[in-house]
Amino acid sequence: MEDKAVIVQDLVKEYPRVKALDGVSFSVDKGEIFGLLGPNGAGKTTMIRVLLTLIKPTSGKTLIYDIDTARNSQEVRSICGYVPQDVSADGDLTAYENVLIYSKLYAMPRKERKERINQVLEYLELTNRANDMVNTFSGGMMRRLEIAQALVNRPRVLFLDEPSIGLDPNARRIIWDLIKKLRNEFGTTIFMTTHDMNEADVLCDRIGIMNRGHLATLDKPSELKSSVGGDIISITSGNRNCYSKLVELGYSTITNTADGRCDLVVKNGETLIPQLLDSLKTAGIQVESVSLKKPNLDDVFLKYTGARIEEGDTFADTRRTRRVFTRLTK
Amino acid sequence: MNVLKTMGKFFYNAFTIAELEVRKIRHDQTQIWMRMVQPALWLIIYGETMSKLNAMNSSIPSGLTYLQFMTPGVLAQSALFVAIFFGINVVWERDLGLLNKLLSTPASRSSIILGKALSAGVRGILQSIAIVILALILRIHLILNPVHLAGVFLIVILLGMCFSCVSMALASIFRTRERMMGIGQAITMPLFFASSAIYPLAIMPSWIQPFARINPLTYVVDALRGLLATGNLASLPIDIFAIALATVVFLILASLGLKRMVS
Numbered sequence: 001m002e003d004k005a006v007i008v009q010d011l012v013k014e015y016p017r018v019k020a021l022d023g024v025s026f027s028v029d030k031g032e033i034f035g036l037l038g039p040n041g042a043g044k045t046t047m048i049r050v051l052l053t054l055i056k057p058t059s060g061k062t063l064i065y066d067i068d069t070a071r072n073s074q075e076v077r078s079i080c081g082y083v084p085q086d087v088s089a090d091g092d093l094t095a096y097e098n099v100l101i102y103s104k105l106y107a108m109p110r111k112e113r114k115e116r117i118n119q120v121l122e123y124l125e126l127t128n129r130a131n132d133m134v135n136t137f138s139g140g141m142m143r144r145l146e147i148a149q150a151l152v153n154r155p156r157v158l159f160l161d162e163p164s165i166g167l168d169p170n171a172r173r174i175i176w177d178l179i180k181k182l183r184n185e186f187g188t189t190i191f192m193t194t195h196d197m198n199e200a201d202v203l204c205d206r207i208g209i210m211n212r213g214h215l216a217t218l219d220k221p222s223e224l225k226s227s228v229g230g231d232i233i234s235i236t237s238g239n240r241n242c243y244s245k246l247v248e249l250g251y252s253t254i255t256n257t258a259d260g261r262c263d264l265v266v267k268n269g270e271t272l273i274p275q276l277l278d279s280l281k282t283a284g285i286q287v288e289s290v291s292l293k294k295p296n297l298d299d300v301f302l303k304y305t306g307a308r309i310e311e312g313d314t315f316a317d318t319r320r321t322r323r324v325f326t327r328l329t330k
Numbered sequence: 331m332n333v334l335k336t337m338g339k340f341f342y343n344a345f346t347i348a349e350l351e352v353r354k355i356r357h358d359q360t361q362i363w364m365r366m367v368q369p370a371l372w373l374i375i376y377g378e379t380m381s382k383l384n385a386m387n388s389s390i391p392s393g394l395t396y397l398q399f400m401t402p403g404v405l406a407q408s409a410l411f412v413a414i415f416f417g418i419n420v421v422w423e424r425d426l427g428l429l430n431k432l433l434s435t436p437a438s439r440s441s442i443i444l445g446k447a448l449s450a451g452v453r454g455i456l457q458s459i460a461i462v463i464l465a466l467i468l469r470i471h472l473i474l475n476p477v478h479l480a481g482v483f484l485i486v487i488l489l490g491m492c493f494s495c496v497s498m499a500l501a502s503i504f505r506t507r508e509r510m511m512g513i514g515q516a517i518t519m520p521l522f523f524a525s526s527a528i529y530p531l532a533i534m535p536s537w538i539q540p541f542a543r544i545n546p547l548t549y550v551v552d553a554l555r556g557l558l559a560t561g562n563l564a565s566l567p568i569d570i571f572a573i574a575l576a577t578v579v580f581l582i583l584a585s586l587g588l589k590r591m592v593s
Contacts, residue, residue, distance in 0.1 A: 049430075052434045054434060054592055055592070074438070075436075077435060077436045080434065082431060082434035084427040084434075086425070086426055086427030086430075087426045087428070088427040088428050088430070088431040090350070090354070090428060092354045092357060093350070093354060093357065094357075097350075101346060101349070101350050102435065104346040104349075105432070105435040105436070106435055107342075133357065149431070150431075159434075
């Protein structure tokens with residue numbers, strides 16, 4: 001128990017119409033970058049909100065640094081930092097003021113306050129914009145400020161809900177570097193959610209894949225990828241018998257789409273392709289295209305949930321909110 | 331000792347939330363000026379017109395002009411308008427993510443609500459300063475000794491707190507900005523008309539009078555009128571008690587509602 005930052009046991013959260021969390025159990029090590037990956041509505045945000053005592057679970061138990069979140073919610077909140085996926089910096093204040101308010105709410109001693117705020121702003125490279133109004137900030141700067149707010153009390157666990165959502169690739173890279181730096185320099189445990197495969201792959205030590213309130217699997221990205229079983233060959237053919245022929249030949253197919261594409265999982269794909277094409281030709285099946293791909297997290301996701309991850313409503317909503325916000329504050 | 335510490339923290343957090351609001355107002359003062367337009371119209375146009383009515387003049391306390399009678403009512407109304415739409419801010423902050431982030435700090439829910447309510451009170455104070463200045467410009471004679479003005483500020487803070495809590499409690503039920511706009515419109519006028527803000531209770535239709543008596547705004551107007559116009563403070567303790575009671579009740583309702591807001 002001692003090396004665990006977060007422990008979740010049989011967590012259930014039921015809403016009138018849906019079960020947002022349906023018996024989830026896992027734990028996060030101290031100093032780990034842990035990611036929950038899944039499509040929208042998988043229960044990732046609900047999970048974070050339960051851990052931060054923003055909503056009460058229907059049943060189950062959660063501990064953060066051995067503190068029971070149900071029993072001692074204020075203590076839990078005082079050792080955590082939270083960056084919600086929506087805009088959470090106040091556009092009508094300066095960057096300094098935004099951090100100041102949070103330093104006060106986290107009951108930071110008056111003497112240390114100023115120094116600490118300046119430190120955190122410097123860490124996030126916002127010092128030269130400290131006294132500018134936040135509604136003049138770019139999306140990336142806004143995100144950095146939001147992280148500054150969450151860092152000012154030096155949290156042991158930092159919760160990041162979709163940290164790079166709605167950011168351009170450059171800003172996204174900066175945020176990623178920052179997250180890694182935080183863990184490496186201060187040993188902060190990072191608990192993040194994302195629906196971006198690449199982000200999860202680049203950042204996380206371990207990834208839990210969530211789908212419809214369940215934790216489908218949990219492991220290191222490399223292990224997850226090798227669990228797919230090898231390389232993936234995609235074959236498209238106009239011939240409908242292609243799929244059944246492949247099964248007949250003894251290949252394990254993971255998908256067979258309506259447009260005539262079959263995905264096979266194989267070892268040593270490069271050497272297998274010529275052989276595969278020969279067998280299909282002998283069987284009288286015309287192949288239109290072949291492609292070989294090393295497995296990525298998308299395939300892992302497909303394997304464990306039977307679906308491809310897609311951008312759903314919440315993402316679009318968030319982007320809209322961010323846009324509306326920028327428009328209103330300009 | 332522990333209780334004191336918890337209380338201290340509670341109020342510190344509430345004042346921090348209010349500080350946030352004050353800082354916002356400091357950065358952008360345009361809305362203070364915008365909000366002076368409506369009371370000015372009430373006093374200049376409505377007030378001047380109505381003061382020509384005999385029925386009105388004979389029913390207000392003797393020794394007062396109608397404008398003197400009405401100014402405290404207009405003050406109460408303008409502070410009420412600020413407070414009653416306060417729930418929209420909270421819905422807006424929830425939609426953005428600000429509210430979730432606030433709730434993830436160690437500050438308790440009720441201290442956050444109290445802080446928001448105080449913010450509405452602060453806006454009310456600015457409003458009352460503006461109206462007193464307006465009254466001076468229009469040469470409406472008011473009692474302006476410092477003790478009375480302090481009393482006015484106290485009443486206005488309570489007014490802002492009370493009705494912003496009503497608004498936040500409603501926001502937790504109705505949950506969208508559009509609906510809150512409608513709700514705000516739907517309740518301000520009844521609250522305003524069913525009070526003694528712009529005419530004495532005595533000449534109002536008899537069926538509204540019972541409503542006026544349970545309307546917190548009636549007590550607010552009565553207190554403000556005593557402090558600013560008549561100088562008669564006999565009913566002030568009852569008024570303050572009634573307003574404070576309503577404020578506490580709605581503060582509790584709004585705190586309970588906050589949980590519903592975010593789930």
